[in-house]
Amino acid sequence: MHNQPRYKPYAASNFFEDGRSERPTIEDTVARGQLHLDEARYTGKLNGKDVDYFPIQITRADLARGQERFNIYCSPCHGRLGDGRGMVVLRGLRQPPSYYDERLVTAPIGHFFDVMTNGFGAMFSYASRVPVDDRWRIAAYIRALQLSQNGPAGIANTSETTTSPSQAQRPPVREKMGQRMGGGLK
Amino acid sequence: MPQLFRPASNTIAKGSIAVVVLLLGGTLAVGYITDRGSWMTFVQVAPEQPIPFSHKHHVKDDGIDCRYCHTSVETSHYAGLPPTETCMTCHSQIWANATLTQPIRDSWATGRSIDWTRVHDLPDFVYFDHSIHVNKGIGCSTCHGHVDEMPLTYRVNTLYMNWCVNCHREPYKYIRPRSEVFNIDYEYPANQEVLGRRLMAEYKVKDARTLTDCFTCHR
Numbered sequence: 550m551h552n553q554p555r556y557k558p559y560a561a562s563n564f565f566e567d568g569r570s571e572r573p574t575i576e577d578t579v580a581r582g583q584l585h586l587d588e589a590r591y592t593g594k595l596n597g598k599d600v601d602y603f604p605i606q607i608t609r610a611d612l613a614r615g616q617e618r619f620n621i622y623c624s625p626c627h628g629r630l631g632d633g634r635g636m637v638v639l640r641g642l643r644q645p646p647s648y649y650d651e652r653l654v655t656a657p658i659g660h661f662f663d664v665m666t667n668g669f670g671a672m673f674s675y676a677s678r679v680p681v682d683d684r685w686r687i688a689a690y691i692r693a694l695q696l697s698q699n700g701p702a703g704i705a706n707t708s709e710t711t712t713s714p715s716q717a718q719r720p721p722v723r724e725k726m727g728q729r730m731g732g733g734l735k
Numbered sequence: 736m737p738q739l740f741r742p743a744s745n746t747i748a749k750g751s752i753a754v755v756v757l758l759l760g761g762t763l764a765v766g767y768i769t770d771r772g773s774w775m776t777f778v779q780v781a782p783e784q785p786i787p788f789s790h791k792h793h794v795k796d797d798g799i800d801c802r803y804c805h806t807s808v809e810t811s812h813y814a815g816l817p818p819t820e821t822c823m824t825c826h827s828q829i830w831a832n833a834t835l836t837q838p839i840r841d842s843w844a845t846g847r848s849i850d851w852t853r854v855h856d857l858p859d860f861v862y863f864d865h866s867i868h869v870n871k872g873i874g875c876s877t878c879h880g881h882v883d884e885m886p887l888t889y890r891v892n893t894l895y896m897n898w899c900v901n902c903h904r905e906p907y908k909y910i911r912p913r914s915e916v917f918n919i920d921y922e923y924p925a926n927q928e929v930l931g932r933r934l935m936a937e938y939k940v941k942d943a944r945t946l947t948d949c950f951t952c953h954r
Contacts, residue, residue: 553859558813561850569848621800625825636798641829673824678806 589659591681593666599659605682607689615690618683622675631694643671654695661688781887782852786838794883794919801875801882801917808875812864816851819843854888862954871938872910873902876919883919896952903946907931910940 556562562570574580585591590604605611626635631648638644646653653660665684668674679687793799802808807815819842830836842849857863868878875882880891892898902909910931915921924930934940945951 550860551858555859557859559816559848567847621802625797625799625803637825637829640797642825643828671828673820673827677818677820678803 590685593659593662599657599663601657601659603658603685603689605685607686611686612689612693614683615686615688615693618679619687619690622679623687626672630698631691645672648691648695649698658688658692661691778890778893781885781889782854784852784887785850787835787887789886790882790888791884791886808865809869810866812862812866814865819849854890855894857894861952863952869916870913871906871940872913872916872934873906874911874916874918874921876921877909877911881919899952900947903951904943906940906943906946907935910934910938913938 556570558571560570561568564570565572587604589595589600589602593600620629623631624635625637626642627633627645627648628635628638633645633647648654662684663669664672665675665679665687667676675684793804794801804817804821805814806817807813819839822836822839823843826836826839831840838849841847869875878892882888907928908931909923911921911923912934
C-alpha cells in the first residue's frame with residue numbers, strides 16, 4: 550500500500566529507455582484548448598514584426614501581478630529596479646543591459662515578450678516557467694519601471710520602495726502608461 | 736517452621752513492583768524515542784544527492800524565490816522540481832567548469848534527468864495538495880522549516896498522520912496572510928489566534944469537521 554504500482558510526478562521508470570515515466574508530447578500535438586491562433590498574443594509578433602500594443606487588457610491588478618512575477622523570475626539577474634545588477638550578476642553572471650537604455654525604452658513591447666519567450670543571447674527562455682499572459686504582465690511592469698525612472702522624481706521614488714504588490718503603481722504612472730499603451734489600460 | 740517471608744521481603748516485594756513498572760515505562764520510552772526519533776522518521780537527516788544542492792546558497796545568499804525553481808507549487812498538487820534547463824540558466828555561466836556542477840552539464844548534454852533523491856515521500860494512499868495550502872495561507876516554512884539554512888535538504892516534520900491532523904483541527908494557529916506565504920523568515924505575531932481566525936473567515940477555510948474527515952486525505 551505504501552508504494553502502489555503507479556507513477557507519481559517525475560518518478561523514474563525502467564520501462565522507457567530514457568528512464569522517465571513522463572513522456573514528451575509528440576511534435577505538433579495540439580491539446581484541447583491549446584490551439585493558439587491569436588498570433589500577436591502567443592508570439593508577440595505580427596507578420597514577423599514585434600507588436601507595439603498589448604494583446605491582452607492590462608489592469609492595475611495585472612500590473613501588480615507583473616511586478617510579483619518580475620521579482621520572482623527576472624530580478625535575480627536584472628535587479629528589482631531593472632538596472633541589470635541583480636544578485637546573481639554580482640556573483641559573476643554576465644551583466645544584462647539596463648532597462649533604462651535608450652534602445653530598450655524605445656523598443657516595442659513585443660520585444661520584451663519575445664525575449665522572455667525565445668531567450669536572447671546569453672539569456673535562456675522563460676516560456677516553460679512563465680505562462681503567456683504573465684509574460685505580458687511582466688512586460689507591462691517593465692514599461693512601468695521605465696516610465697517611473699524617466700518620469701518625475703516623485704514616481705521614481707515610489708518604484709524604489711515598492712516591495713509588496715499591493716502598493717504597486719501610483720496613478721501618475723497609470724496615466725502615462727495609458728498613453729504609451731495605446732489606451733489598453735483600464 | 737521458620738518464617739518463609741521475613742519482614743525484609745516486604746521491601747523486596749515493593750521494590751520489585753517498582754522495578755517492573757520502571758522497566759515497562761523504560762521499554763515504552765525507548766520504543767517511543769526510536770519510533771519518533773530521527774532514526775525511524777529520518778527527520779533532520781539529509782539524504783545523499785547526485786549534486787550537493789544548497790538551498791542556503793541559492794535562497795539565502797542569492798535571494799532566489801522558491802517559485803523560480805518550484806514553479807507549480809501555487810497551481811498544482813505537486814511543487815515541482817526544477818528541470819536541468821533551470822539550473823543551466825545560471826550555471827551555463829557561473830561555476831561553469833567546476834566538478835560540483837558537472838552532473839548538470841552531463842544532464843544537459845545527454846538529455847538524461849538528474850536523479851534527485853526524494854526528501855519527503857508520503858505513502859501512496861495519502862492525498863496531498865500544495866496549491867490549496869499555499870492559497871489558504873500556510874507558508875512553506877510552517878511545513879518545511881528553515882529551508883534557506885539547509886546546506887543539504889532535510890525534513891523537519893515526520894509527515895505522520897497526527898502531524899497533518901493536528902493542524903487540520905486548529906488551522907488558525909498556523910494561517911498567515913497570503914502575501915507572507917513565501918517569506919521564510921515570517922514570525923507569527925503575538926495575536927496569532929485573533930489574526931488566524933480572521934484570516935480563516937476571509938479565506939473561507941473549511942471547518943475542522945470536514946478537514947479531519949478521513950476522505951480528505953484518503954480518497
